[in-house]
Amino acid sequence: MSLPFNLQKLPPEALDTLRFMGKVSKEVLPNEIEDGASLSYRLVGKAIRRLINADYIQIDISSGTYQLTTDGKIAVQQLAEYDAQIGGNASAKTAPATVAQRRLTVVMPRAFAAGQANDLYFGVNAPGAAQPLLPETAHIELKVSAVGGTLSNGSVSLDIPPDKAAQPGVVKLMPQQAGKAIRVRVDAFQSFEFDSMESLGGMYFDVQVPESGAPAAVPSASRAVGMDLALKPPR
16 A cells, blocks of 8 residues: 555655644644654644645644644544554654656757857756656756856756656856866755755766867757756655
């Protein structure tokens, strides 16, 4: 039995909070969740925000306590059935979510013309037939920097659908000096709700800039560099 899709989208701390609230069957304070679900103050805050947004819990303003909504009680029952099916294995409930492997690719001219803005195209491939799919669109932020060149923008945002390639983003790069290579660095981050970001790693590559008066590169000549991305389900 797999975890219901609506619960797969919740982070482990939200599932643990639901488990605890299902056991006590009463209104609870945040510090009671900390103790009962063995979570830190920060994780309790994240869990509460996510569960409120999902309409699984609601707050009593007068007392500052939280209680399950009707949908929350259904979610607790689904979670209990799942836990019973897997034999109550405590470690299984917080098992890491499936990671989707995708690849970030940067396509550019093989050589850049000095004094001219050249395009860098950033894209992410579609998943292979045997690769696991994310439950929904993933969002990544690319921080781009260059030594020896001027960028039109230092960041690129890409939305990666679960089952197809991302719409490419473009940054223009102008060499500062003919005959001197440009070093470009790209750092990738996956963004989640509540301004949370997680590093996916980075790469760097050099771009050749011919000397002034050197033969121009073939217009169709291009190159591609890339790095693997281990994307996690939205949390």
